[in-house]
Amino acid sequence: MTADATPPPVEGARTAPGPVKDGPEGLPGPESSHGPGAPPGPEAPRGPEAPRGPEAPRGPRARTTTAYPRYVAGKVAGAAVSLLAVLVTGFFLFRLIPGDPVKFMTGGRQVSADQLAAYRREFGLDLPLWQQFTDYCGKALTGDLGTSYQFNAPVVDKITEALPNTLLLTGTAFVLYTALGILLGTRSAWRRGRLGDRANTGLALLLYSVPSFWLGLLLITTLSVGVGPVPGLFPTGGMESGGEEGLARFLDVAHHLVLPVVTLVAVEYGQTLLVTRSALLDEMGSDYLTTARAKGLRDDLVRRRHAVPNALLPTVTLIFINLGRTVAGVILVETVFSWPGLGGLFYQALSVPDLPLVQGLFLVFAAAVIVMNTLADLIYPLLDPRVSR
Numbered sequence: 378m379t380a381d382a383t384p385p386p387v388e389g390a391r392t393a394p395g396p397v398k399d400g401p402e403g404l405p406g407p408e409s410s411h412g413p414g415a416p417p418g419p420e421a422p423r424g425p426e427a428p429r430g431p432e433a434p435r436g437p438r439a440r441t442t443t444a445y446p447r448y449v450a451g452k453v454a455g456a457a458v459s460l461l462a463v464l465v466t467g468f469f470l471f472r473l474i475p476g477d478p479v480k481f482m483t484g485g486r487q488v489s490a491d492q493l494a495a496y497r498r499e500f501g502l503d504l505p506l507w508q509q510f511t512d513y514c515g516k517a518l519t520g521d522l523g524t525s526y527q528f529n530a531p532v533v534d535k536i537t538e539a540l541p542n543t544l545l546l547t548g549t550a551f552v553l554y555t556a557l558g559i560l561l562g563t564r565s566a567w568r569r570g571r572l573g574d575r576a577n578t579g580l581a582l583l584l585y586s587v588p589s590f591w592l593g594l595l596l597i598t599t600l601s602v603g604v605g606p607v608p609g610l611f612p613t614g615g616m617e618s619g620g621e622e623g624l625a626r627f628l629d630v631a632h633h634l635v636l637p638v639v640t641l642v643a644v645e646y647g648q649t650l651l652v653t654r655s656a657l658l659d660e661m662g663s664d665y666l667t668t669a670r671a672k673g674l675r676d677d678l679v680r681r682r683h684a685v686p687n688a689l690l691p692t693v694t695l696i697f698i699n700l701g702r703t704v705a706g707v708i709l710v711e712t713v714f715s716w717p718g719l720g721g722l723f724y725q726a727l728s729v730p731d732l733p734l735v736q737g738l739f740l741v742f743a744a745a746v747i748v749m750n751t752l753a754d755l756i757y758p759l760l761d762p763r764v765s766r
Contacts, residue, residue: 523733543718558649585647614715701749
């Protein structure tokens, strides 16, 4: 036997497999499955190729491009339904108020039953309730809110006349309490646990729980009427003294504006402070603030450039909600200070009751809240896109 002879295989022993030819991408070729010299099998069918170019689906991004329009449509539809509900509720709610507006229009004079019937026929009060409701809704949808019993003038004209005075009061208070709440809330959060934080938070909670009419009466008693030897410094009510023009009239209106604005600011700034403080405290433990400090940025820059902008997202929503709520909630303050705005007009209309004027003002107040809430819902996803997904 020669040295290079191959020994015969032992019975029962395993033999090593032959060489395997690899196919494309490392898969076994045809010879591995059919043996050497076997013809290749039919090629496996391939699925449809994924589309390429601009027609390819983009996954989450494709869903995001259509999510916000659907989100907007849903919110606008919800606001429209809410306004319709307010229109229906306002009509039936104020008809439960005791009192006869026709007798009020007679001024307490003795009139015959025929004259009372003529008044009711003139203002449509002799019609069935369902017909009054359909007439009211049809006119309201065209912008006609009826004629005031008390002033014998279109309701829209009376609202337009008083609206600038309310916007002056609420706009001034809104700017001041928003700025004050954000400033003090930021400082309180950044100096958490210190004396200033405890004082600001405690005062904000105290004033936020105080009724606005009670605080207004307290300010009138102490700062308008005077206490003991301390004389009154501000007018007790009204918007102007009259007879002034130019700069003197501007200063006179500003003088009358002080106490109503102070009342609204004191009651409303606390909520903005607390929300801003809470949001900033949540952001202060974030890793990106630690990274900013590690890069050597001053603490003031870390707060202004990084922490505060991200913490203002809930505050932006609250700002819009507060704006609508302030317009609707100014009734008591305007009544206490005899401010000639929508709130004082609403109080006068309730005492009659002047149904068209009450219904129109109720619709305006509710619309202010609904519109501002809807704007807050629409703006928030632009600041935080996760909301509309």
